[in-house]
Amino acid sequence: MYMAKVVGNIVATRKDKSLVGYKLMIVKRINVKCEFIGHEEVAADYVGAGIGDYVLLCKGSAVRVEEQKQKASIDMAIIGIIDTMDS
Amino acid sequence: MYMAKVVGNIVATRKDKSLVGYKLMIVKRINVKCEFIGHEEVAADYVGAGIGDYVLLCKGSAVRVEEQKQKASIDMAIIGIIDTMDS
Amino acid sequence: MYMAKVVGNIVATRKDKSLVGYKLMIVKRINVKCEFIGHEEVAADYVGAGIGDYVLLCKGSAVRVEEQKQKASIDMAIIGIIDTMDS
Amino acid sequence: MYMAKVVGNIVATRKDKSLVGYKLMIVKRINVKCEFIGHEEVAADYVGAGIGDYVLLCKGSAVRVEEQKQKASIDMAIIGIIDTMDS
Amino acid sequence: MYMAKVVGNIVATRKDKSLVGYKLMIVKRINVKCEFIGHEEVAADYVGAGIGDYVLLCKGSAVRVEEQKQKASIDMAIIGIIDTMDS
Numbered sequence: 001m002y003m004a005k006v007v008g009n010i011v012a013t014r015k016d017k018s019l020v021g022y023k024l025m026i027v028k029r030i031n032v033k034c035e036f037i038g039h040e041e042v043a044a045d046y047v048g049a050g051i052g053d054y055v056l057l058c059k060g061s062a063v064r065v066e067e068q069k070q071k072a073s074i075d076m077a078i079i080g081i082i083d084t085m086d087s
Numbered sequence: 088m089y090m091a092k093v094v095g096n097i098v099a100t101r102k103d104k105s106l107v108g109y110k111l112m113i114v115k116r117i118n119v120k121c122e123f124i125g126h127e128e129v130a131a132d133y134v135g136a137g138i139g140d141y142v143l144l145c146k147g148s149a150v151r152v153e154e155q156k157q158k159a160s161i162d163m164a165i166i167g168i169i170d171t172m173d174s
Numbered sequence: 175m176y177m178a179k180v181v182g183n184i185v186a187t188r189k190d191k192s193l194v195g196y197k198l199m200i201v202k203r204i205n206v207k208c209e210f211i212g213h214e215e216v217a218a219d220y221v222g223a224g225i226g227d228y229v230l231l232c233k234g235s236a237v238r239v240e241e242q243k244q245k246a247s248i249d250m251a252i253i254g255i256i257d258t259m260d261s
Numbered sequence: 262m263y264m265a266k267v268v269g270n271i272v273a274t275r276k277d278k279s280l281v282g283y284k285l286m287i288v289k290r291i292n293v294k295c296e297f298i299g300h301e302e303v304a305a306d307y308v309g310a311g312i313g314d315y316v317l318l319c320k321g322s323a324v325r326v327e328e329q330k331q332k333a334s335i336d337m338a339i340i341g342i343i344d345t346m347d348s
Numbered sequence: 349m350y351m352a353k354v355v356g357n358i359v360a361t362r363k364d365k366s367l368v369g370y371k372l373m374i375v376k377r378i379n380v381k382c383e384f385i386g387h388e389e390v391a392a393d394y395v396g397a398g399i400g401d402y403v404l405l406c407k408g409s410a411v412r413v414e415e416q417k418q419k420a421s422i423d424m425a426i427i428g429i430i431d432t433m434d435s
Contacts, residue, residue, distance in 0.1 A: 001216035001250055008174025014134055015167030026174050037213050039124050042088035047188055061148050061235050062249040073166050075149040076088055079247050080189030087182025087200050095348025101308055102341030113348050126292050129262035148322050160340050162323040163262055175390035175424055205387050221362055235409050236423040253421050254363030261356025261374050269435025275395055276428030287435050300385050303349035322409050334427050336410040337349055
């Protein structure tokens, strides 16, 4: 997992049908100083995140452990909204 | 997932038989300004994408969740055509 | 697996329910000289690590092999406290 | 998946028994101009590739989808010989 | 898979119980000229490797295909000792 900021969203009308119903957010990884690292990625939103939120990103098969997500072509998801990070 | 542009395609006559029937596109990752990032990769096309399209790329076991894809040696796929990205 | 140092922790009230009960630590990869490498990541703590500890990080599906973790959206975990590393 | 060139091979007498019978090739990733990218990796050869061939590389669990490969400790394989790449 | 050299070992008394019985080696990736690439990683030793050996590293779920390893939190393993690499 890593920390990221939600910076935008994606609209894709033609897409794999397993993605229907998921909000696809553009996210950008951050460090503990909230500085951006690397490049934008796209994550399915599982927790109702909004643009500007600091979030927890999860990737790989870990995002499809829930029964109703096992057939979704999702490899990255927002799984938490960060309240505070102490370091 | 990340954003990419379709930049070409691959012809491979001799290949793993599980790949027969899939269009193999050369894709290159982009950022929100549509600038290229990194190097070319190869993705199976699941949505009928064409050269020049901006697409959504998915990787790992997420691209084999559908019943008829579970026996395909595919680790990356185009799963959506991007209409707009706002940030 | 790689070596890391625990540098902080994350509080996220709104999160995927499968994460409830796990301590989420901010970790930073180190080399054998204990110098930091790369950027902060977030790992679930499986072994009772504290801030300042040198730990062993594991990622991917390997962190969900135990029965009671198979439904947790965790892709990285602290699986050991390093006593010594010789090289 | 990505494009690569076969540049050598590996001999390992003492190895995990699940690898017996597989040719292990040294491969190096290329871009569309056939220039080398990054460092050498080792892939099991599934299609009868030879040194100098331009090939398609696949990684992760995708290389173990076939029944008789499910118990092999292989995380990267050559799954096609590239005839042409247009871009 | 990639080539690496065993450069040390890790002692971790407090660890995930699934790791008990595995030797944890510090490894560093190499290229075909045996020059070091990148940073140290930690791999479970499956083949009886020693410090100074040139080895074959495997990662991901591929290192847990064997029955008795399916419940081990291991994401990287030494699966062969390299005799020769020709390129």
